[in-house]
Amino acid sequence: MDISFQEVSYVYQPKSPFEYRALHNLSFNIPSGSFVAVIGHTGSGKSTLLQHLNGLVQPTEGEVTVGEFRLKAGEKNKQLRALREKVGVVFQYPEHQLFEENVEKDIAFGPMNFGVPQEEIKQRTDEAITSVHLPKEILDRSPFDLSGGQMRRVAIAGVLAMNPEVLVLDEPTAGLDPSGQREIMNMFARIHKQKDLTTVLVTHSMEDALEYADHVIILNQGEVFMQGAPADIFQKKKELSEVQLDIPEIIQFLNQVEEKFNKEIPFHRQSVTELAKELAQMVKGGRDHE
Amino acid sequence: MKSISREIDLSSRGGNLVSVSQIEFRNVSFRYQEDMPWVLKNVSFSISENEWVAIIGHNGSGKSTIAKLMNGLLFPQEGEIVVDGQKVAAETVWSVRKSVGMVFQNPDNQFVGTTVRDDVAFGMENHGMPRPLMLERIEESLSAVGMSDYERQEPHRLSGGQKQRVAIASVLAVSPKYMILDEATAMLDPQGRKEILSTMLDVQEQRNLSLITITHDLHEVVQAERVLVMNEGEVWLEGTPRDIFAKKEQLTEIGLDTPFVTKLADELKSAGVDLSREPLNHQELLEELWTYHSKK
Numbered sequence: 001m002d003i004s005f006q007e008v009s010y011v012y013q014p015k016s017p018f019e020y021r022a023l024h025n026l027s028f029n030i031p032s033g034s035f036v037a038v039i040g041h042t043g044s045g046k047s048t049l050l051q052h053l054n055g056l057v058q059p060t061e062g063e064v065t066v067g068e069f070r071l072k073a074g075e076k077n078k079q080l081r082a083l084r085e086k087v088g089v090v091f092q093y094p095e096h097q098l099f100e101e102n103v104e105k106d107i108a109f110g111p112m113n114f115g116v117p118q119e120e121i122k123q124r125t126d127e128a129i130t131s132v133h134l135p136k137e138i139l140d141r142s143p144f145d146l147s148g149g150q151m152r153r154v155a156i157a158g159v160l161a162m163n164p165e166v167l168v169l170d171e172p173t174a175g176l177d178p179s180g181q182r183e184i185m186n187m188f189a190r191i192h193k194q195k196d197l198t199t200v201l202v203t204h205s206m207e208d209a210l211e212y213a214d215h216v217i218i219l220n221q222g223e224v225f226m227q228g229a230p231a232d233i234f235q236k237k238k239e240l241s242e243v244q245l246d247i248p249e250i251i252q253f254l255n256q257v258e259e260k261f262n263k264e265i266p267f268h269r270q271s272v273t274e275l276a277k278e279l280a281q282m283v284k285g286g287r288d289h290e
Numbered sequence: 291m292k293s294i295s296r297e298i299d300l301s302s303r304g305g306n307l308v309s310v311s312q313i314e315f316r317n318v319s320f321r322y323q324e325d326m327p328w329v330l331k332n333v334s335f336s337i338s339e340n341e342w343v344a345i346i347g348h349n350g351s352g353k354s355t356i357a358k359l360m361n362g363l364l365f366p367q368e369g370e371i372v373v374d375g376q377k378v379a380a381e382t383v384w385s386v387r388k389s390v391g392m393v394f395q396n397p398d399n400q401f402v403g404t405t406v407r408d409d410v411a412f413g414m415e416n417h418g419m420p421r422p423l424m425l426e427r428i429e430e431s432l433s434a435v436g437m438s439d440y441e442r443q444e445p446h447r448l449s450g451g452q453k454q455r456v457a458i459a460s461v462l463a464v465s466p467k468y469m470i471l472d473e474a475t476a477m478l479d480p481q482g483r484k485e486i487l488s489t490m491l492d493v494q495e496q497r498n499l500s501l502i503t504i505t506h507d508l509h510e511v512v513q514a515e516r517v518l519v520m521n522e523g524e525v526w527l528e529g530t531p532r533d534i535f536a537k538k539e540q541l542t543e544i545g546l547d548t549p550f551v552t553k554l555a556d557e558l559k560s561a562g563v564d565l566s567r568e569p570l571n572h573q574e575l576l577e578e579l580w581t582y583h584s585k586k
Contacts (some may be wrong), residue, residue, distance in 0.1 A: 018447065042451035042478065093396065148349050175395060175476050177348040177506050178547030204480060246480045249550045253572055260576050261583070272550070276557030283563060283583040 001067030001086065001165050001198055003030040003053065008062035010048050010222075022048040024222040026062070030215070035192055035199045037209035037230070040219030041244040046170075046202045049219065053168050053200065054087040055080045066166065085114050088164030092171050094155035095148065103129070103146075104139040107158045114162065121161075128157035131191055133183075149180045156184075160191070166198045167191070173208070185212060206248040210234060210269075218243065231267060250275065257282075310375065311339040313360060313390070313468060313500075317369035320355055329355045331523040332369070337468070342494065342501045344511045344531075347520030348545035353504045354395075356520070357472045360502070361390040374467070388417060391466035393457050393474040400457050401445045406437065409445055410460045417464055424463075431459040434489055451478040458486065462493060470502045475510065487513060508549045512570055519546070536568045551575050 010023040022045045030036050040046050051057045052064045055071055064071040069083045077083070091097070100106035107125045116124070129136055132153040138146070143154050152172075159167070169188065173181040189212050192199045203209060209216050209230055216233045218226040220243040226233055234240070234247045237255065246252070251267055257279070258264045265278050313336065320330040330352045337343050347353045358364040359371055362383035371378040373386050394400050403409030407428050414424045432438045435455040445453060454474055461469055471490075475483045487510060494501055503510055511517055517534045519527040521544045527534060535541070535552045542548070555569050555578075563582055569575035 012447070018444070020447070041480075042449045047449065175473060177545060179545040180349060181506075204478070206480070244480075253550070253554075253575075256572055256576055257579075260580060272553045273557050273560075276554055276561045276563075279554075279579065280558060280561035280563045283579050 037213035044219040045222040088159040095151035098143040128161040319368040344514035351520040389467040391461035395473040431462040
């Protein structure tokens with residue numbers, strides 16, 4: 001589903017001493033099928049943006065459209081339920097929201113609330129648990145007897161069982177160990193392709209944005225600071241440091257190499273192995289040719 | 291058996307029998323329930339005054355259990371934990387907790403105050419500090435974490451990272467000798483993480499504070515003086531960050547990551563570039579490459 005923000009502003013507790021403007025005249029478009037990373041330092045408005053995507057908040061000014069759904073300032077939206085069926089949100093630490101006595105019931109909770117027929121729920125539950133790479137035997141177990149990583153997968157399966165067309169991920173790897181982080185991100189990349197989703201990833205990780213996203217939106221103080229393809233955005237070291245963001249480590253390193261050796265190794269999404277070969281050639285290069 | 295091993299422990303530190311400022315784990319084993327597997331198995335190590343120790347390990351390796359044992363949130367079934375010469379037990383937890391402060395992973399679980407300053411005050415109130423000192427400490431610790439402008443804000447209006455900074459300020463305000471950060475920076479943005487880390491270093495220097503960081507963040511690990519690697523409830527390896535990351539393959543085997551620089555150095559070796567030592571940061575790797583380049 002296409003997503004667009006047109007001059008969206010959002011104010012928390014307006015006309016009170018606590019008034020706080022989280023989003024300011026925000027406009028951008030996300031074409032259907034994209035994998036978009038939304039990046040910004042703490043307090044840049046990422047979470048507020050995310051809450052607009054399934055109508056948890058309504059813009060104070062401007063308009064948000066998600067597919068055929070429209071959220072407009074001052075206009076009551078009567079299709080919120082349908083919108084929330086299409087937009088699945090995986091919140092931070094989703095495992096904290098598990099509550100049912102067994103995994104199967106927990107995954108079924110969402111679809112059940114949206115009136116999905118019993119047989120279909122069963123089928124969706126099976127499919128969801130397979131999608132997150134957990135064995136079906138786990139369906140009978142209490143979600144609270146599982147490890148942290150497994151609990152997170154169960155929570156994600158609960159979102160997938162809704163068959164969303166848009167998947168919104170709010171720092172989905174927080175608190176996992178490095179191999180857990182990689183597994184979860186690879187899983188989302190796979191599901192994104194398989195189910196032809198539009199994925200919005202809110203993250204602090206430049207590395208993840210570089211690896212998985214095809215479009216990056218950088219937020220600063222509730223405004224779009226920059227957007228574009230990750231490889232382009234992450235070359236802009238000076239601009240990014242203005243908004244307290246780092247460039248990914250590999251690009252940082254390539255810049256330092258250029259400074260020291262006065263030779264450029266361009267960034268082309270190379271792996272560490274490929275980079276090592278390029279570097280080896282550079283430092284050996286002189287000798288081979290002279 | 292136990293007393294012998296303790297004597298050996300003491301003599302290895304030069305026979306210093308006077309009570310020392312340190313946290314000591316002596317043959318500690320722990321499990322959550324009797325019918326459950328051991329989470330920690332015969333774990334022994336010590337953390338000295340003013341030291342920065344990083345504890346790493348995959349999820350479920352026992353890292354967080356260690357943190358909870360350190361300030362008496364849990365008690366071991368076997369072995370003992372000694373903080374500044376005092377055995378951690380039900381009778382001593384309150385005095386232990388005065389010197390061992392803890393910042394947890396999820397900031398939402400550690401907020402009690404209705405405003406940021408109330409929250410920072412809470413811990414001090416529990417320790418019965420006089421009001422003028424409290425006011426001073428509130429200001430001091432909030433400015434140390436860069437949250438002075440938020441003194442009167444309601445905590446639930448803050449973002450995750452901001453909340454965590456307040457949580458750190460709350461611990462600093464009580465001025466402990468040891469501060470445990472149990473994945474406390476996991477939810478901060480990179481800049482925020484850096485700020486907290488440099489704040490921690492400052493504070494540690496100024497206040498004679500030991501830092502125990504339980505973390506997956508490799509930048510944090512590299513900054514520590516010593517690293518404890520946990521695997522399946524045991525101390526798997528102990529050493530300086532440089533020694534630890536030199537064992538890249540073994541670390542990967544137990545589900546741990548190594549820094550970009552370490553990976554690249556490793557691949558460079560495979561590509562036939564011999565480096566004279568294991569680099570820990572970009573600068574060191576660039577120096578190595580430069581040396582190699584100019585020798586040829």
